[in-house]
Amino acid sequence: MTTGTPADDPIPLVDLRAAHAEVAEQVREGFDRVLATGAYIKGPDVGAFEQEYAAFSGTRHCVGTANGTDAVELALRALELPPGGGVVLPANTFVATAEAVVRAGLRPVLVDADPEHLLIDPARVAETLEADGGAVAAAAAGRDGRPGRITALLPVHLNGQLAPMRPLLDLAAEYGLPVVEDAAQSQGATQHGRPSGSWGRVAATSFYPGKNLGAYGDAGAVTTSHDALADAVRLIGDHGSGRKYLHDRFGFNSRMDTLQAVVLRAKLRRLPAWNAARRAAAARYHALLADLDTLTLPRTLPGNEHVWHLYAVRIHPGRSRDAILAALHEAGIGAGIHYPVPVHLQPAFRSLGHGPGSFPAAEQAARELLTLPLFPQITEAQQTRVAETLAKALTRTS
Structure with a gap:
């Protein structure tokens, strides 16, 4: 299991080697x-x-x-x-x-x-x-x-x-x-x-x-x-x-x-413990990022017990998500963007007859979501580094 990460070591989006x-x-x-x-x-x-x-x-x-x-x-x-x-x-x-x-x-x-x-x-x-x-x-x-x-x-x-x-x-x-x-x-x-x-x-x-x-x-x-x-x-x-x-x-x-x-x-056999570790990591992100008013944290539907396959924050309009992503990558942090083009705007599904504006919530999410590293073995030090780097990137792109 990962026990710590030096300041300059990469932090992957998902650490499959640690799971193995x-x-x-x-x-x-x-x-x-x-x-x-x-x-x-x-x-x-x-x-x-x-x-x-x-x-x-x-x-x-x-x-x-x-x-x-x-x-x-x-x-x-x-x-x-x-x-x-x-x-x-x-x-x-x-x-x-x-x-x-x-x-x-x-x-x-x-x-x-x-x-x-x-x-x-x-x-x-x-x-x-x-x-x-x-x-x-x-x-x-x-x-x-x-x-x-x-x-x-x-x-x-x-x-x-x-x-x-x-x-x-x-x-x-x-x-x-x-x-x-x-x-x-x-x-x-x-x-x-x-x-x-x-x-x-x-x-x-x-x-x-x-x-x-x-x-x-x-x-x-x-x-x-x-x-x-x-x-x-x-x-x-x-x-x-x-x-x-x-x-x-x-x-x-x-x-x-x-x-x-x-x-x-x-x-x-390890999945319940791994999911519990994901929930603990998500809670740490919630605390580390709570004071950043230029992004929205992911929300859990009442009644759900989340297993945090992805931890995706929303970058507010006026900030360049691409510039923030580039800053994270430059710092060795494996952030990502999931589903930047909704299904209805994919060329393969043009025959469905939908265009921009057809599904506003999905389209807004596609523009704003940014996925942060999260996996069962992620450490508090790694998450702190992610949060600090993200905060600096948000300030630079304001």
Whole structure:
């Protein structure tokens, strides 16, 4: 574990080497076990991890996948939604969420975030569903109007905390829609004591190396308490085959390999302690940065237990975020910018028909957010240096 950092040593945005140091022996033993047996695909460690992560998530089932994008696609495909159906998701998410919707043969329906917590806004979801219902009624009556085709809600748990699930589930029940959680950034987070990945009918997560629970390459998973959905996800992700050389439905290849399961099992045992360390680090940042009136600190939605996948502050207008980022980098501090271009302004999604101003909260966040280093092993001295360097950069750019 990192014990201290000289003033001139770099501070990474995420320290994957420090995490590996804590699990290195267990991972080495597991790799030796897999190499000795040759069970690289569907090995025993995959099944063991699936059981352990399902229990961790408060669900009956976990199905390992090749990556988090596939996990979202598999969850949507398992629901057997009408082709071309609309899926409501926030504009301020990583592009993979929208990609998975399109890959599943569905249509992204974007909504704005709430400006305080930057999570999908239930009020905007309600407006979208109401408008869609009006289009259905108009089409049924023979009047002009696009047929409403929203078929699912896809809230994203962003930066380490859950989207506001209770109002979203109420809307889903009112309109008869399934909820699919994008839980890629919230492993171990809870809302009103209920774990991420257990709220919707099905959920998807990513174990990309930088996640709170990260593999040593790409990996992901789907969690659900519905037996039929778990079976469908497993079938589709294994070429639609439940028996060798017999393919019951069209599928593709998205299986978690055994070596990644070994890593994830080792890290899962440490995840509660690592998340607690992240919360302590976030609290330190709150205290260190509280007096800086030129930025806004991240806020936690009431009822959420945050796991701080990212600690992203908002730089107020009038300050150059790019200049501040450059100053941090010059000082050896690995700050970053996540999602500087919202989904609706990405060239790949121009066909959705949205332009600048369509989702004001998401666009403002994209202009203002700056992510500071945060990982379980970060030290108080490192955080103090980050805060002091940030304060100086804010003064110079005023």
